[in-house]
Amino acid sequence: MTTLSSKADTKKSESLKKPAGGKKGQSSSQKVRLATAWLGGCSGCHMSFLDLDERLIDLAEAVELVYSPIADVKTFPENVDVTLVEGAVANVDHLELAEQIRERSKIVVSFGDCAVTGNVTSLRNKLPVDDLLTKVYHEGPGAVPRGGEIDKVVPALIPRVLPLHQVITVDAFIPGCPPDPERIWAAVSSLLAGEPVVLADKMRKFG
């Protein structure tokens, strides 16, 4: 088991405002390439992100949204500057996407309590996966018949739900369930200015 992931504490402070030209496969746009991803969470963090309201207009001026649950993009693109990741790592698809995100993003941000702590998504960790599926799907009302074969459609659950920083190196954390728009804006505007994310005391409150 891991003990201290000191890697997660190294904040990247490289500026995001440098010209993006000259990189393979990248548009000539000077905008910051922003992605948001949705792992094991309720999408509340994304709802709160949309609650940035008129600040979204300023944001749209500064960034190009290259991947997001609110954009129709099928695969996670290359050369992403900042990725906000909502949700904990709960199944094999999340594991794969998390690895891709890390490989293809300069800065990865744990966005909201599920990504930061596991939060509600991890409440199932006290049960072994088989017991959990039995309890939820096979013992409940309108029981689903249990087939012995592995489901090829729904991704398999991993044994324990993990916070993102226990799977990949994370550069910044935005706690909150969901993080309110003010702290999202504080974090995002720091990142756009090429500065490390330093949230005020109350903006670090879990829950």
Place this chain on the structure above:
Amino acid sequence: MAVITVTINDELVSGREGQSLLELVREQGIDLPTLCHLDGLEERGGCRLCMVEMAPGNRLAAACVTPAQEGMVIYTHSERLVKYRRMILELLFAERNHVCAVCVMNGRCELQYEAYTIGMDHVRYDYLTPDLPMDASHDRFVIDHNRCILCTRCVRVCDSVEGAHTWDVMGRGVNCRVITDLNQPWGTSQSCTSCGKCVQVCPTGALHAKGSTVAEMVKRHDFLQWILDGRENHQWTMRNGEPMESGR
């Protein structure tokens, strides 16, 4: 009472012989975090958040259980202390299931407060996520072991203020639990007077009123000083006139 001189963070301050370092430090307006300490209860020295460094040798001591002495030289917020305090808080969060988002004390919890105040934005340790019970057998109150940090405020207030000693502690290490009577359901306890003092002093959502849901629980620590003022000084007035909420 003799006056003593202590050096705190390179400044000379005056204190009274016999007072604790914690009391002296807080008298100077320095904010030293605590969780097991509560004004009005005997000290336990369990949470270790109030640790200070004592020169020479930078020996660590819990300020709440260390008497201030003439000539002491202490530091309250060295880099090492802040690092240790954050580690302590992360270990508390990792040990049980402190899921703030679905806790009755969300927004008023002392553990939550100390965590964000010290700068904790994530936990570097593996979460143990133990399978812990809740006991809702009492008519009015609930104990949720998932939120308990074993500060033993409930044990101390029940013993020394209420005089019932319903609460105690069993087990060691991660198996340690607060228990009622002989480790039986709270509702079957014969010693419990249902006074609710344990609920009011609990710093987290471990003890709460039955029926409260997320972020609904409000606790009052001021009643403790009120009782003690009455008992010891025959003064029956609220100190500040206003009910005080927990979470400093």
